[in-house]
């Protein structure tokens with residue numbers, strides 16, 4: 001801790017603000033730079049919580065917390081950890097969505113790296129200018145598909161910042177070793193581009209040739225500067241997300257959270273749901289609304305799970321129905337990507353149907369599981385849900401699109417239309433559902449149950465790759481922690497207060513799997529468990 005004087009006082013990572021003791025103030029040259037009172041961190045938490053509570057709306061609260069993070073990270077995380085349920089929706093989904101839309105307007109201080117296309121000749125210098133030398137986790141976006149809100153250009157930076165806050169809060173990654181990055185490659189959002197306040201590069205998105213060359217340059221610079229870092233891709237448009245993952249997954253320590261993290265959390269939540277419904281996944285017909293990278297990623301994992309339950313690949317695929325903006329994916333469609341084609345139903349199977357929209361599929365098929373990753377708000381209509389509820393005792397319905405404004409249905413509607421029988425999980429947080437005077441928490445099936453644990457696992461175990469098996473183990477360990485397994489009235493996923501502990505459990509299982517897969521140095525399971533517990537950063541003044 002080399003800093004002294006003002007440099008120390010204003011270093012967000014090491015400052016204690018009014019909690020510097022008199023002795024420390026003398027040692028560090030801070031005498032007179034602070035009011036005389038000496039606060040404890042608990043008093044600071046109380047004070048900041050009061051300040052937070054007086055802000056007028058959620059965006060204002062977001063701005064307050066982000067400013068606190070820029071001022072005093074230890075206090076920020078301490079405050080968050082004591083109010084995790086209340087503050088998660090403020091620093092993360094859904095409020096972070098609005099913060100991205102209004103990024104330039106609410107901008108106060110820089111954070112992380114802005115890797116802009118016009119600086120492409122100096123990418124290495126950009127990387128070298130990173131705020132801290134040692135980095136365990138990078139979250140990078142290009143801002144093109146921010147939640148279900150589309151292209152936000154540089155405003156997408158809110159997402160890496162928010163995700164990394166949760167890497168620390170839940171996964172115990174040292175905040176000094178996290179790095180949010182936005183690749184500023186222009187924006188096709190005309191409103192943003194023409195907004196005089198816009199802080200990004202005012203240019204249309206670059207073409208694919210330039211784009212992939214730039215991404216390659218970026219990856220090369222990251223490898224040179226930070227060869228051991230975990231590089232997480234976030235909120236890229238599906239057309240880029242899949243090729244990027246394919247290109248780098250075997251070359252780097254990397255994963256795509258929207259594809260792989262989402263798949264793992266969905267499978268985890270389905271574990272408790274299938275058990276409560278009394279019918280394993282391999283005996284369900286599954287319908288997915290949305291055939292983007294998130295939807296296809298989830299379905300790949302569901303298919304593997306059905307196969308592990310004894311089905312052949314073809315049998316599993318025949319139980320999976322995917323509907324996109326044009327209707328059901330069938331093998332006579334010429335507009336499907338390779339990933340989508342794997343889930344196309346034979347056109348012959350739908351011959352004689354009146355149509356191929358979601359309502360038709362639910363009408364024709366004995367659906368037990370309905371999932372939404374479509375951004376289509378309200379697409380799970382009363383009619384569709386009532387029909388589904390007529391086919392099965394415990395319909396499993398997950399409207400997973402974010403933010404709240406994009407949800408395919410709201411939990412209280414699903415509860416009403418199914419007389420309380422639906423097993424529900426949502427992507428964004430919702431208020432508890434009330435039935436017969438009893439309030440029930442709604443599980444938030446969001447990849448935040450997964451990515452912090454992956455970060456913790458690979459950092460502690462010094463893994464060099466994120467394998468499919470590591471993701472499957474994460475899903476399984478989360479699934480086994482479902483409160484619904486012991487009481488069907490309980491939510492499908494654990495409460496936020498329990499999530500840091502469950503992340504530790506998931507991380508341990510993932511680290512053990514990394515060793516098994518030969519992508520982390522040999523260590524015993526006990527050693528890994530201990531390493532993971534010990535490596536967790538805690539929000540305490542040092």
Ligand SMILES: NC(=O)c1ccc[n+]([C@@H]2O[C@H](COP(=O)([O-])OP(=O)(O)OC[C@H]3O[C@@H](n4cnc5c(N)ncnc54)[C@H](O)[C@@H]3O)[C@@H](O)[C@H]2O)c1
Nearest residue numbers: 147148238290291292293294324325374376402427446447
């Ligand atoms: N809960 C989570 O953890 C989680 C994780 C990742 C993504 N998501 C959410 O999933 C959504 C989709 O993400 P993506 O990257 O796959 O997006 P995407 O834009 O690539 O895919 C959207 C898909 O939905 C289809 N679609 C759009 N409008 C439709 C409509 N009206 N009817 C039927 N289909 C329609 C499109 O054809 C496309 O196949 C976003 O809202 C995102 O926030 C949630």
Ligand SMILES: O=C(O)C[C@H](O)C(=O)O
Nearest residue numbers: 093147235258402446447
């Ligand atoms: O950011 C989230 O809340 C989940 C997911 O990564 C998404 O893109 O919607």
Ligand SMILES: [Mg+2]
Nearest residue numbers: 147234235258
């Ligand atoms: Mg995302």
